[in-house]
Amino acid sequence: MSRPSPVVLDGVSKDYGSFRAVSDLSLELTPGQITVLLGSNGAGKTTTLSMMTGLRKPTLGRVRVFGLEPADPRARTRTGVMLQDSGVPGVLRVRELIRLFRQYYPAPLDFDQVVEMASLRGQLNTRAQDLSGGQRQRLYFALAVCGDPELLFLDEPTVAMDVDSRNEFLGHIRALADRGRTVVLTTHYLAEAERLADRVVVIHRSRLIADGSKAELKALTAGKRVSFTLPDPVDATEFEGLPVEGLEISPEPEETVVRFHSTRPEEVLSALALRGTRLRDLEVVGVDLEEAVQNLVHQANRETAEVQS
Ligand SMILES: Nc1ncnc2c1ncn2[C@@H]1O[C@H](COP(=O)(O)OP(=O)(O)OP(=O)(O)O)[C@@H](O)[C@H]1O
Known part of the structure; x- marks a missing residue:
């Protein structure tokens, strides 16, 4: 029997009260690929990610992670998550947090390897609450990868990182995918998607409007x-x-x-x-990816306007 895909979304919708934040989304991710979710503010990317990580339940449809409910502990131990605000206890020091999180996983990465990957050697004794914005992002990344996850979810991971940290970080993400890890990442930086994405999924006003490789998306323009x-x-x-x-x-x-x-x-x-x-x-x-995505969004807006008129 073939192994279940890392993530499957089957006709997934999510409502907040009467507002539909995600509409009828179906996706199946390929192991070892970096999938980048793109879309403007409020498009539904974080909501989609939160259903993949089991933080939110879909209103309709089904999400599976390694063939299991996303909140199933057997799926969770194979998954790393970096959210926009991961909310760790601020009084704990970087060293303590990494040690603590490593304990949650059956086969964690080596402590020093985690520290190197996240470039946190100089901050090991700093309390989480005293880190700068970019350092805090790197801590969240360290905590997401310390279980050596097969599947990694990253929600706008490079916000607040300076150019060097960002470049280094993107290199680590590529290396993880090259080792067969599956990565799902949201970003507003099209240059990051251009550099990293094996697959690009564009969400616009709660709906998937494009899904393909960078070359496939550019060819649509x-x-x-x-x-x-x-x-x-x-x-x-x-x-x-x-x-x-x-x-x-x-x-x-x-x-x-x-x-x-x-x-x-x-x-x-x-x-x-x-x-x-x-x-x-x-x-x-x-055309570059940015123009291709802009064109797809304009086309989707035109189609919506035509349906409404
Ligand atoms: N808990 C909530 N209650 C009500 N509405 C919500 C809630 N969370 C998100 N929304 C709404 O759902 C829509 C999608 O939000 P979401 O955070 O998924 O978008 P996003 O694509 O990640 O946006 P951004 O790029 O700004 O982070 C937005 O209109 C948002 O206001």
Whole structure:
């Protein structure tokens, strides 16, 4: 029999009173992958994570972690969780907390390894309440990984970390996945998703609107981003009938800046050249993850507006 997937969500919804925070979400995670949950404030990411960790129960549908109820102790000992506020006793020192948390697990990581991974060597005697914001995040990370979990949930883990700590931290997350650990992480930093994600799940207003690899998500957005400047003013009629999307024309004192997306930029540029349009500062580049996600969100908003009208 095949081993159960680390996490399965099957038609999961979560209501807070009459408000539906998560709607009909289905997902099955692949072991050894880093899945990044993206979405704007209030989209439903933390609620989704809290159902995966067993902190909240779904109103509808079913969540399974290693084939078990998420709150089942047999699932919990294989899972590490880092929440936005993990709420540890502030009077305890970093050394005491790591020792305490290691005791909860059958095969914890070596104490020194945890300290190195979280870069907390200099803070071992500091009370949790006296740590800086970034140091506290690193402590929560240490407590999440000290059981050497097969499955790790991280809710906005790099908030408050400086650039060096963040880079180091992202390297540790990648190394954990390379050792076969499954990681689920939420973030608002698209650069982190670009760097880490094997799979990206976009949640918008409680619904899943995209799920795939970075390349798959980018491929959903019209091929290339094109920008150039023109010496003279133009209006949108200049581009009528040409394959452009999201046309932006910005008049400036001495020139006009034009930006758009296109799946066939060569066609647009040769049509303009044939008309004798003189372009300067031409740039044609592939879209990045941030633009791809923005486009998916705009598309979802347009679809909602169409249904409502
Ligand atoms: N305990 C609660 N009671 C009532 N509403 C809640 C509760 N927790 C969350 N919500 C609401 O559910 C929605 C989803 O919240 P959630 O925290 O899951 O979003 P998020 O995607 O994690 O947002 P952020 O990026 O801001 O952290 C929000 O509108 C939020 O106000």
